Amino acid sequence: MTFSELSNFYQILHPRPVVLVVTCGRDGRVNVMAASWVTPIAEDEPTIGVAISRDTYTRKLLDEVPELTINVPSVDLVDEVWKAGTVSGRDVDKTKILKLRFSSSEKVKPPHIEDCVGYIEAKVRQIIPVAEVDFVICDVLLAKVRSDLLYKGQNVDHRKARILLHVAGRAFSYIRDIVYPKVSER
Amino acid sequence: MTFSELSNFYQILHPRPVVLVVTCGRDGRVNVMAASWVTPIAEDEPTIGVAISRDTYTRKLLDEVPELTINVPSVDLVDEVWKAGTVSGRDVDKTKILKLRFSSSEKVKPPHIEDCVGYIEAKVRQIIPVAEVDFVICDVLLAKVRSDLLYKGQNVDHRKARILLHVAGRAFSYIRDIVYPKVSER
Numbered sequence: 154m155t156f157s158e159l160s161n162f163y164q165i166l167h168p169r170p171v172v173l174v175v176t177c178g179r180d181g182r183v184n185v186m187a188a189s190w191v192t193p194i195a196e197d198e199p200t201i202g203v204a205i206s207r208d209t210y211t212r213k214l215l216d217e218v219p220e221l222t223i224n225v226p227s228v229d230l231v232d233e234v235w236k237a238g239t240v241s242g243r244d245v246d247k248t249k250i251l252k253l254r255f256s257s258s259e260k261v262k263p264p265h266i267e268d269c270v271g272y273i274e275a276k277v278r279q280i281i282p283v284a285e286v287d288f289v290i291c292d293v294l295l296a297k298v299r300s301d302l303l304y305k306g307q308n309v310d311h312r313k314a315r316i317l318l319h320v321a322g323r324a325f326s327y328i329r330d331i332v333y334p335k336v337s338e339r
Numbered sequence: 340m341t342f343s344e345l346s347n348f349y350q351i352l353h354p355r356p357v358v359l360v361v362t363c364g365r366d367g368r369v370n371v372m373a374a375s376w377v378t379p380i381a382e383d384e385p386t387i388g389v390a391i392s393r394d395t396y397t398r399k400l401l402d403e404v405p406e407l408t409i410n411v412p413s414v415d416l417v418d419e420v421w422k423a424g425t426v427s428g429r430d431v432d433k434t435k436i437l438k439l440r441f442s443s444s445e446k447v448k449p450p451h452i453e454d455c456v457g458y459i460e461a462k463v464r465q466i467i468p469v470a471e472v473d474f475v476i477c478d479v480l481l482a483k484v485r486s487d488l489l490y491k492g493q494n495v496d497h498r499k500a501r502i503l504l505h506v507a508g509r510a511f512s513y514i515r516d517i518v519y520p521k522v523s524e525r
Binding site: 154155156157158159160161162163164165166167168169170172190191192193194195196197198199200201202204223225228231232234235236267268270271272273278279281283284285286288290293295296297298299300301303307308309311316318320321323324325326327328329330331332333334335336 | 420454502504522
């Protein structure tokens with residue numbers, strides 16, 4: 154097999170979910186940012202990590218209120234996600250220009266987004282500086298999914314949820330088919 | 340909208356790429372593990388992070404040789420990925436039971452997998468312990484994609500690549516359609 158070098162290494166780690174990170178300032182001002190470099194980290198102490206550029210407004214707000222919600226959109230919200238990812242909260246109050254409804258959270262100050270498939274409420278646990286990014290490790294306080302998208306009472310129905318995936322640049326996608334390994338259950 | 344609590348918070352951050360992490364011991368013994376909790380971290384200094392349970396054989400090998408390859412399979416490899424993810428390298432030499440071809444890497448000691456869509460060669464930069472996991476931050480030394488899956492000479496052709504995504508448990512998927520936001524280019 155012949156392989157060629159990629160100009161951007163990270164392309165090979167896409168498609169991946171793109172989430173809306175909601176933060177707020179001490180004065181209550183709310184900001185929304187799009188992020189795809191996010192991952193679960195541990196189960197025993199539920200934790201996630203998200204890469205946030207150090208120069209973003211979101212990063213600044215985390216110094217004021219070290220809490221956030223991670224909101225997971227379906228493919229239907231691709232336009233709002235694109236807008237959230239290309240405008241800075243320093244210049245514009247994104248809650249005013251995005252067609253999204255915000256609701257109070259249970260355990261954190263930043264609100265969550267009603268129009269998403271699901272969301273996580275989280276609190277900053279540790280910040281790891283890596284080059285231009287702060288990798289923000291958070292404790293997950295709560296994780297919810299839209300009740301009509303529950304599968305067997307406790308899982309996400311991924312066939313129906315059509316979770317938005319970021320492919321590259323302006324290209325997004327979502328899954329349609331489920332594939333199972335043929336090897337036996339272990 | 341009504342939301343219900345998830346039994347496992349991380350379900351809402353799937354589907355996401357599942358990669359084969361290849362490591363090796365000082366004696367050259369090679370191991371393969373499946374991992375989906377992986378993310379790019381920074382661009383200025385190309386870095387990725389991957390969650391590796393502290394009790395795995397892969398984690399032990401990283402103490403011997405702090406280098407790894409991250410191999411990205413297509414949906415065609417779902418059976419091999421499932422096997423790699425359900426057998427421990429402590430018990431079995433997985434290079435013998437998996438239908439995968441290994442080739443020497445350019446910049447690191449662990450080999451990469453010829454049958455994958457692409458791969459990253461990387462070196463451990465920092466290890467962050469979080470509960471039962473070591474979150475391993477790595478410098479990316481090289482990233483390649485199969486030459487026949489290049490798009491415009493430098494990007495991944497994600498329409499053709501059919502990169503394997505982990506949904507939940509035994510459920511996997513891949514993308515078919517590309518969706519673009521309707522809002523104008525910025």
